[in-house]
Amino acid sequence: MAIGLSGGRAAADEEARAEVDVLNSRLEKTTQLTKKIQACLGRLEETGKSVRDVAGPLNGETKKLQVLGNSGPPRSRPGRKNIESVIAAIERLRQPADSKNDEERIIRMGPDKAGLSNYLASIKRLNKALGDMKASNLRSTKQTVDELQRLVKSGNTQLENAFDKLLRIETPRDIEPLHFITKNKPFPTLSQELNTRLGVINEYVSGVHRRQGGSGESPIAKIYAELRSQRLSASLVNLAAASSNTAKKKNPDAIYRAGTNGIGTYAQAMEGLFLAEYENICSIFTRDDWGPVFQATCQPALLELGRTLRELNNHIKAHMNTDCYLAYEIVEIISGLSNNLEARTGELKSSFAGFLRPVRDTAKSSLAELLEDTKRRANALQVIPADGAPLPIVSETMQRLQSMVDFLRPISSIMVSLGDGGWRSTVASARGGGGDAIPSLSSFDIGADGKEIFAHYCADTIDALMAALENRARALLQQRKPVMGVFLANSVAIIERMVRDSELAPLLESRRGPLLDTWRKKAASLYTDTCKDISVHLFDVIHTSRGRPTSGGQNTIDSSAILKGLSSKDKENIKTKFAAFNLAFDEMVMRHRQYSMEREVRQAFAKDVQNMIEPLYNRFWDRYHEVDKGKGKYVKYDKSAIAAVFLTLY
Template sequence: MDHFNAPSEWSRWRQQNKMAISLGSRQAADEEARAEVEVLNSRLEKTSQLTKKIQASLSRLESSGKSVQDAVGPLYGNTQKLQTLGTNIDSILSAIERIRQPSDIKSNEEEIIRKGPEKAGLAAFLSSIKRVNKALSEMQQTNLRSNQQAMADLSRLLKSGNTQLEGHFQRLLQEDSRPLEPLHFITKDKPFPMLSQDKTTRLGLISSYIASSMRQGSGSGESPVLQAYASVRGPYLTATLQNLASASVNTARKKTPDAIYRQGTNGMATYARGIQGAFLAEYDNICALFSRDEWGRVFNLTCQGAISELARTLRELNAHIKANLTTDCYLAYEIIEIMSNLSSTLENRTGELKPSFAAALKPIRETGKSSLGELLEDTRRKIFNLPAIPTDGAALPITSETMTRLQTMVDFLRPISSIMISLGDGGWKSTAASNNSMEQIPSLNSFDVGADGKQIFAHYSIDTIDALLTSLEVKAKPLLKGKPTLGVFIANNATIVDRMIRNSDLQPLLSSRMSDVDKWRKTGAQLYTMAWREPSTHLLDVQYTNRGSQRPPSGSAAAIDSAAILKGLSSKDKDAVKEKFRLFNTSFDELVAKHKALNMEREVREILARQVQQMIEPLYGRFWDRYHEVDKGKGKYVKYDKSSISGVFLSLG
């Protein structure tokens, strides 16, 4: 480091030479220049030495860097390995922790699950079982062989927990599922009770968990609580409605064999109200406990037992109706309407059960359809089997019975109209078709949405009336002697038909078809009045006049002089007039006696009396005016004068 002391030496040198310089400026200048050169040479030499030292240092530094690199490189690589090793160790520790975790979970949760939801509490039990479920799911994802035993243990624990939950679900349901007395709610028009709010909350938690567990597990299949719910609430519904079902059968039993069923006297309407109330309350319970996509399934499962009991009840009622068809067919019509209304109400509210109700109702609906044709055949059969016809021409009870049946049918016009539409106009005429309707493929008439059920019923009523009166005529012809009695018989029955139509709700339905009934009454009147032609023939005469005498004037009675007319007759002609009076009296009196002996409806008696009077009285009045002086007022031949015969006609009515 001598090089760094050059300035101080230079100073000393300059001081030493100041005296010499002063000796002579030239000599001094030369000396100074020499000194500067020497100094520069000295400094150059030191710089060269310093450069060499720096080069040597750089060489040493480069050598040291290589040594450091050689030394540090392996250390860095080892550090990276150590980091990877550390990460692996952490992973191993985590894996070990996970391996240890199942045994910890099992020991932690097993005690709670073994206690069950009643002792542990539903909330704590559900939380525990959810943790087990989650742990099992995570283990299944890792799929470690060492976890197989732990997975099996947790699976058993989870299965035990789920089984306990299902049992707890059923026990909770059972607490609120004791059968009720439905009449209490029906008569007071109160809704059927639902599950309590507390029960609904707890049952809903269980249902929600099990459904979620099912979705997380297999992803398919039906939650077992659906069947569990139906297994408890289904018998509850059946037992609750059992008494109503029995009452429906019991109220159908007849105290009087021939009694006609009266609307509303059967317990079916009350039974249907009970079904509606109980089913709707049950549907609300289900909606509060299950997811929307499960409502229909649970509702159908729960109600099937009660519907099976309903179907059994309807089969019993159907057997009763078929055994008493002519008097109890109306019960079939009433049940059809009641069940159709019930089915529609429940379908509108729940969207369910319509096919089940249709299947239960099918036997009675088929009986209702076949009854129309069978009733017609029954009418014909009863008339054919009559042992006799009243000899006085009185109407038969079957006429009133048949019309009463039609009148009663009007009370059930709505269900009958639906039956009529399904049969089609005239579909009742074929007995075979009616009896085998269950096996038949529905005709297009069954789907005629524009058909008028009331109009078709009117056609059926006219067919029934025509079958009745035609059968009566056929039966009476060979049994009744004489057309008058037959005519009165036909007119009597036709008049009862007419009266029972006009005095009932049949009138607006059949008002346009009354001419079909009236033609029968006219037929009867014509048959009756044919017998009165005989006395009228005795009143027809020729004009007895002398040759050359003028024809007696005709016209009013005042213009006819009976004595003058008789004066112009010969004795033979007078005897002929007397004979005519005698024959008329005999025939007339006989017919009057028969008329009064016949049993006629009031309207028939009035009509026939009027028609006989219109036929006989004008002829007799004319004949009497001309010839009543034939016995000179003794009454031997001329029994009736005009006023007395008019009184006879009045007595006929």
């Protein structure tokens, strides 16, 4: 019995000793964990953390671990796993604090000394550490988070400064565009090596800007646009000033000639500089940023272009008669510049259209204004030359049309936008204040032929000029129809010659004949009106037919026989008719020679007069030349003599 009791006590002691061993093992592990926690607390204190802020939570965690360690059966596994996961988390939280000093050293060195790739790698590690610590959401990490945020912000700022410095060094204040234009050399771009470095910096900073939800353009884009836009503006400012200065002519009344203004060189330089800048932007920025950065970079230079175009437009409007052609040239040049840049970059078209619109409107309105000015000047004439000489307004009007042909491409586009006859509605709108009216459908006629519409405009101008000249001639010359005829015929001759000898010829080929023939016939009718008065003296009571009398090499009429059949009164009447004819004919010949006629006009009128008078005179002479028996007292001209006179009229 005693042995049984002794054996039971021994077994109980053995079990107690086993439990003590288990407890000692757990206590040892707890002691080791406590030492690790104490080491972690020491490192956290080195980074500036408050012992109170750190020790409290960690002590609480330790108590939880002790409770967890003391709970459960001896060989329970979940408690151990929880402990190990907490240890791992603490290790992860410790790493940023351990590496902060190393990263801070790199950040303070800057990208130049540390090397761009090494610097970017460091700042990326800081960002990752910062993200991890923010995700832990532990109050004890707040100071470390603040420190990391300060380092990241400093690093980003230094990267922006590095971008600015690199770009500023490689960006001269300005360049001389004429050097590249005259030598036909490509405009300079940034080196590929520099673009690569700038692109790396932009990729990182822009990415941070987007991740942080930043609105608008990134800091790098702002830096680029500011620096490069200054260079563009400085490079183009002299050409902008030259465009304004060359609009001022030494002779204000001289008609503007194509290419004499600096706007063409200005646009050529702008295109070269803008395309070179776009190439840089495409190498540095991402595709989504190409358009906005390009727009921002070009904006100051575009504003200067807009100011220059406004100045030129004001000059054109003040000198419309002589400088409207500059408006046509500007429309063509700036439209071409806009199309070229839009084709290469897909940008700036709306900006150019806005700046060009006032000049285009002036160009469109000039067509109606020139037409009205032609009418106004003709209606204001106070004197028509007594000899029928042409007036300068005719050649000046035709010179306008000839000059327009030099700008046929832009004028054709303007004509299409106006529509056929649109210059008339433009005048009506201007007079009625309807300048903002909605354009008619003809303004958008895709199939319209601008050259054909321009030809119609030229015909309208010529017809309006001739109509106004005729009205003034009738008012000023009263009943002097021959002078009116000479004046109108001279005008027609000058118009026809200036059309025929210029680029207007192919444009007006189908219109010139019918238009000028109408006025030529009207002029001939006025001039030959005096022939009617002369012809009256060549009719007699015996002649009853108004058909052309026969005359030729064989005289079949016996003048003596006819005279024998006349009474003395009739013979005296014949003598009076010859005398009156001689007087009127001689006066007509004298005036014909005194009139100032263009060569083709003199020949045409001489032929008209001869065709009207000579057949009648020859018939009258055949019948009655024996009335003075060859003495020449009444019959001054025989048929050959009067024919010779007509020849002198040509």
